[in-house]
Amino acid sequence: MSIRQALLSLLANQPMYGYQLRSEFEARTGATWPLNVGQVYTTLTRLERDGLVERAGGDDDGHAVYRVTDAGHAEVQAWFATPVDRQTPPRDELAIKLAIAVTVPGVDVRGVIQAQRTDTVRALQEYVRLKSRGTDEDLAWLLVLDSLVFQAEAEVRWLDHCESRLARHRPPPVPAAAPAPVTDESVVR
Amino acid sequence: MSIRQALLSLLANQPMYGYQLRSEFEARTGATWPLNVGQVYTTLTRLERDGLVERAGGDDDGHAVYRVTDAGHAEVQAWFATPVDRQTPPRDELAIKLAIAVTVPGVDVRGVIQAQRTDTVRALQEYVRLKSRGTDEDLAWLLVLDSLVFQAEAEVRWLDHCESRLARHRPPPVPAAAPAPVTDESVVR
DNA sequence: CGACACATGTAACACGTTACATGATTTG
């Protein structure tokens, strides 16, 4: 639903053709969320099917320009007026993964946490690096990067939190001492 | 892809039937991400189609029990061993919305931010309230809630950050003084 | 008995995603 609304909103600002829409989208979100051009066209087709956009017959340069209809404008307005639903947040794959990892035997939970932490920190550094590239002109792009940074930082903190929680709840195995019981080779084997 | 992997991992721990799978999933993620039972069955069908699970013919009580195949075990192992990709994070609807809001004229960006902040804080309080309900038994459920709390907190901080960024970059309109220019009624009208 | 939870499944659709085909235009 994100792309659909995004493209519609961009069109609401100014009629455009497909290729242009992709440029405008990526100018705002940068390389973070690359957008396959094909998707722009499929999305435009579906928006037209739903009566939210229509083709602006007269083109300046033979391009397939689309314009937002009245219903489309209403939808854009509603999108901006309504907050993103946080009562039912989108499923977080990492949270699900850890929730399952801690409840089934035979999974190296600490390994999962560590691997994720390393990867997230790497991504975080990449975001900071990209941020240093942006000028004040790219306000939108910078804000998106800030969002990613904030999210990644929260994720790292959460991972650390999980680890300490885990250490308290279920002390880590001592590698040198008595060998772990062989009872559970079920899941990962 | 989240649900698919989650159900597969739960099955890897122990063969189960559909209804049971849903219970196990919701026992770990709580009411946050409710799972329609129908989805369990469609997912199971697809997992079977891909050769990751198979029906365990003999049932204890006439239930349609599924069991993970060798290929399925490999997939589960790979899932736990591979960190969630943070190089290409999932699209964040809120970030996209704000990125567009700040770049098209006629959108009340501060209104969008405020509305979102209120809603996110409300969700945050709800998470905290739910957390007080959980016992030490529900380790997974508590960790999921913590994740949501950390994410929501980061979101609130980011929203505040956006607002101050915006104030510096583009001073807020003074309501009492000279009426705003009528040039742009384009987008929202 | 009636309502409700348990249990299984199917059909239809939405959005997102990629691979492919095709042509015009620009540029080294």
Next chain:
DNA sequence: CAAATCATGTAACGTGTTACATGTGTCG
């Protein structure tokens, strides 16, 4: 001229999601 970019589109598929049909068992 060859390669790259611009530009438009289609076909096919994947997961997620819901609405519906259907039947069994249980409990007040």
